[in-house]
Amino acid sequence: MALELRDVTKTLGAETHIYPTSLKFEAGGFNILLGATNAGKSTLIKLMAGLEKPTTGEVWVEGQNVTGVLPQKRQIALVHQFFVNYPHMTVFENIASPLRVQRMSRSDIETRVRAAADVLQLGPMLDRRPQELSGGQQQRCALARAIVKESKAIFLDEPLANLDYKLREELREQLPDILGERGTVVVYATSEPTEALLLGGKTALVHEGRVTQVGRTTEIYHMPTDLTSARVFSDPPINFAPVTKKGDEIWMGESITWPVAGDVAALPDGPFTVAIRPHHITPFKSDQASVEIHGPVKITELSGSESVAHFEINGEIWVSMSRGVFPFRVGEMCKFHMTPDDCFYFRPDGQLVAKGRRNG
């Protein structure tokens, strides 16, 4: 089973929602669309599902052109960010509805609905109405309706975004089991880089209507091909700064410098952009090759056991994130450490040209 977009574009009036895009998704594992809100993930899903017609280009499923085929005929399933259920039907009727439309026999429907309900732990709630369920259960009901029928593709459009933290983690852990190995293409849109990493599989980065990079999730995390992809696949946002290579040294501003190593040594002298992930900037010295940087702290956040500090350096705001609780004070000059091996180097046009020796 495979799902393909071939040079698909979508324009609405003068606005371009999707620039020419070709994507191929296979069955097995998650196919993740990662991008910020309004990046075009939902539009891509609607195009694949047939809910919107591409302006140009084609959609292929299993070697067949389905561009003009109605969503009703495509044998697909869809789960939205909002918990969409049919409010006047019970949970049982909700899950059964796609099967009833297919005129499946009563006993088959009964068996399948019960099986799907068991997988999603909805067994005791079958006679209730969706609005009597908690948010998590409502979304489980929507998921059950998506997996109850045979479908060629299942689309999940930020299915966990409206759940609270605890439920989100719980359901995310169960998702691979729920969707199982069913020979179905699973497309999962999310705006959270962490979620993409946790689910693994393959990821396509989406930014302002363009797919910037596609590949195995961990690979593209470790090797963003350009600045945009690096920015999309980092949370908190990745830190950037202009640097200059002069001989054997990299200079960031007037005062910060480190020696070149590995691939970086082969670069010609000149301006580059360096990028480093927030968790590689720590308030403690972690490595022999550590570079010391200073800056006034602007904002501090403490999330669970992680300390986040936003600080200013050479006019840029950088973010440091580290495990443990550190007593940052707003307005205070703080010392941070980074390792050149963790840096990505981009050309002025945004293409990745070199990276430090360590992975991501």
Add this chain to the structure above:
Amino acid sequence: MRPRSVVPIIYILFLLLPIYWLVAMSFKTTNEILGGFSLFPQEWTLDNYREIFTDPTWYWGYINSILYVTINTVISLAAALPAAYAFSRYRFLGDKHLFFWLLTNRMAPAAVFALPFFQLYSAVGLFDTHLAVALAHCLFNIPLAVWILEGFMSGVPKELDETAYVDGYSFPRFFATIFIPTIKAGVGVAAFFCFMFSWVELLLAKTLTAVEAKPIAATMTRTASSAGYELGLLAAAGVLTIIPGAIVIYFVRNYIAKGFALGRV
């Protein structure tokens, strides 16, 4: 009785006074009504009601009214449901203007339309039929129903439609078995307002009918007949006219509260 409940009780008594007077009158004889002030019927009589239920010119008034009100409600909803769906789901050229224009239809007094309707219906042979009144009332009721239903429909996320299509529902099936049940409160509220406006509207109903489809309100407003003043009879007719509205309100009271909550009614 606690002091703070005094004011509402007085207010409610004040509101109910004319209705009480009407009900009391309906059980009096005309002589007693004309005879002077009496708080209760001195001599209870059911003759007024008996007269209405046995005299065809009276009870056909009710049947005629109920017939054209029902036809009007059905036509209004049948036309307004698809129209409201289009307004809530699609963007098309001039949609906002059209929507506003629909509402402006309600801003002209019915008297303005009485003459053109009268002439038109006479010319095409619709005069003095139930359909004539029902169609004339559509002029007010369809825009109103579209407006109410559009509010309820816009409260339903578009994702519901998409989910249903993906689940395999065709559009007509989705509309009938999923969408309408989802907004049934709105359908209830719209039907109620269509019923109410059509039931209380007198001018067009009176102008467009003569004998065959004469509404109760027209029958009732002839104050004197060959037998002189029949005030008791008119009061009884008035009581019977209030009842259908009261019954309908009882059934849709919760939906109307919801309609107010959605800010459309």
